[in-house]
Amino acid sequence: MKIENLSFRYGDKYIFRDFYAETDSGIICIMGPSGCGKTTLLHLMAGLLEPDSGRITGFPEKRSLMFQEDRLLPWLDARANVSLVLGEKDDPELSARLLRELEIDPEMDIRSMSGGMRRRVALARALAFDSDALLLDEPFKGLDEDLMRHCADMIRRTGKSALVSTHSEAEAEALGAGILKIKCS
């Protein structure tokens, strides 16, 4: 993946100015202090934000994004939240299978879930979507180490390229990921 001369600003404040990075494909963890632009980079890559200039190449086009906030639909149960992103040709049982693998009851009401459970539903949704690459914003927030390793293993097994925002080197190690460190200017 290559990020060339990327510039982006909110109002007058530059988040990236002529940012350049080049990494191997596979799983990459973006690390850096809070507010340095990790989430912004993921949103730029998901197409939710338009860069002022520059380009990102070498990363598959069809990307699913696991948001930093879960962005689940509270009026649907876990299975329906995941099934929502399935296409007509997808296996309808995929959502229940993924949720069970993540130790979530598919029929469970979202509003009665803990933060860690919601993260896993959001992860199941990102994994269920028919994408070529994953953009994961702090996917293991609220998970204990065993669950974190289990989720990391599931992400690795997809074989998809992934860009993962995290603060933890242990998470990067569990994912077997390369690390892209960014600093605040």
Place this chain on the structure above:
Amino acid sequence: MEMRTDGKTTYSRITDGKITDGRNWWRTPAAVLFWIAVWQLASMAVGKELILPGPVAVLKALWSLVRTSTFWTSILLTVLRIMLGYVAGVALGCLLAFACSTSRVLDSLFRPVVKTIRATPVASFIILAMLWMSKGGVPVLMSALIVAPVVWGNLTEAYAARDRGLDEMAQVYRLGRWKRFRFILVPALLPSLRAACLTGLGFAWKSGIAAEVLSQPKTAIGSNIYYSKVYLETPELFAWTASVIALSFALEILVRKLIARRDPHED
């Protein structure tokens, strides 16, 4: 209300957001009896049935009315007119809210109209409508005109305040229009629509009866209220008014049941 007792303590539960207590079931009937007593005393103090009839005289008048077919046909036609206007008003409010929320041009076009309708006195509309249409149509139009802006206001505000993060989620996961509408927009707006339906019902009922009083359709509660006033039959006036209040409560219960939450996961 659900109530259990173990012989020592009476347990109560929260119903419709109110804490109910098994020991206080008598409070509402007692309050009603208290106000009926106040009414009786006031009537005795005034001493003129023409000015303020007592509860017994009103009950007698009501008993005479319920034994006539006019009473029941008036109630039936009034309810039909007002509910027709109410349903049309809810539908119109939804359509206008959809138009204003999805198109800036339509918003610029319709917003001032809806706001003007909301600010115009009902009486002005009634008088105008009497010039334009049949007497029976006036209460229908009034109910619709009163309800539509309430529904429009609630829905446009709820649409503007919706969670934009869910729109981004829909964009990332390439959800189609139908999925966005059915699974994101409708559930997000439904609580506001429910609230508007309940508020609008009371408005529709009051404006519909007022329209009947002024336009006097052949068979209608409002017309009978007007005739009671003209012929100085004050107990009948009270009896018709009591019927209106009872019908209003009954319709509210009915609408509440119709629009009650059905999906256990729905907010």
